[in-house]
């Protein structure tokens with residue numbers, strides 16, 4: 001196992017670009033597939049990604065391409081599209097996929113049309129891939145600048161997981177191995193919805209106590225859902241659960257938190273999204289989280305309130321009042 005020399009990255013957004021830089025720092029050769037011709041041009045000819053990660057100088061050895069076959073021929077491929085586009089992305093890679101090539105899921109979300117985790121999407125579209133999940137507290141810009149970062153690398157096959165850790169790890173990008181891809185995926189998907197909630201709390205001026213309560217009770221929701229899907233509680237207490245929740249639910253650098261903040265300040269969802277070309281995953285995952293929770297018979301009141309506000313025209317203050325009026329209960333998960 002291992003011996004990775006060339007990494008393919010599918011997705012030339014901020015995170016795909018930062019991961020391409022990380023892989024180069026780890027000594028790997030990198031082929032970055034991007035959907036937008038201007039990103040391919042910018043990376044190859046100006047050594048930047050002007051569209052999605054402006055202001056960061058890229059390594060001259062990152063080769064960008066519009067050709068899926070080139071990315072799929074690497075020794076392992078990082079999948080970094082927005083979650084709702086991962087299925088189409090994998091389908092386009094499938095004709096070129098070599099059996100056994102590892103696919104590392106770096107997208108965070110749940111598919112809206114099926115309520116499926118990304119792992120199911122990938123195994124349906126790339127049945128010959130071996131799958132791993134990379135998730136954790138990782139603002140792309142900080143990773144791109146080489147600031148210290150730690151992530152969860154989750155893989156059901158410990159040998160492959162360890163090989164990926166060794167291939168991608170550097171002193172400033174430290175993967176911690178886990179054998180719980182389900183827990184890692186649920187943490188990454190649900191924290192985005194909770195980050196919107198925390199942004200709303202800040203935008204509405206509800207105070208730091210309220211945000212701490214939301215983070216903690218949100219962690220309980222996330223853990224309930226993960227355990228119902230076969231994930232483990234300790235995974236949610238790690239980097240891909242609590243770690244990412246702390247980061248995203250308390251920083252204006254987060255697109256999910258800042259969207260919640262703007263909602264809390266009175267802007268509409270349409271106004272906020274209209275001014276963005278980057279992805280805000282929590283907006284797409286809120287309904288999918290709720291769908292998965294309903295199927296599993298799990299209560300997720302905070303995520304339900306966010307889904308109601310985003311997707312069902314619920315009044316923000318009414319949703320907050322309803323959450324605060326819930327019956328008192330014991331604190332366990």
Ligand SMILES: NC(=O)C1=CN([C@@H]2O[C@H](COP(=O)(O)OP(=O)(O)OC[C@H]3O[C@@H](n4cnc5c(N)ncnc54)[C@H](O)[C@@H]3O)[C@@H](O)[C@H]2O)C=CC1
Nearest residue numbers: 012013014015016035052081083085107108139140278279
């Ligand atoms: N930016 C970050 O700090 C981090 C992002 N992630 C995750 O990585 C994934 C990708 O996010 P970013 O790189 O930040 O994206 P981004 O917001 O920087 O870029 C948008 C991406 O969406 C793609 N896109 C837009 N419309 C599309 C369409 N119709 N079909 C297919 N692709 C389309 C673009 O090609 C581009 O790759 C998300 O799931 C995100 O949650 C995970 C960790 C950190």
Ligand SMILES: O=C(CO)COP(=O)(O)O
Nearest residue numbers: 136137138139254255256
């Ligand atoms: O996933 C992320 C950090 O771990 C990025 O968060 P945002 O998408 O909210 O910016």
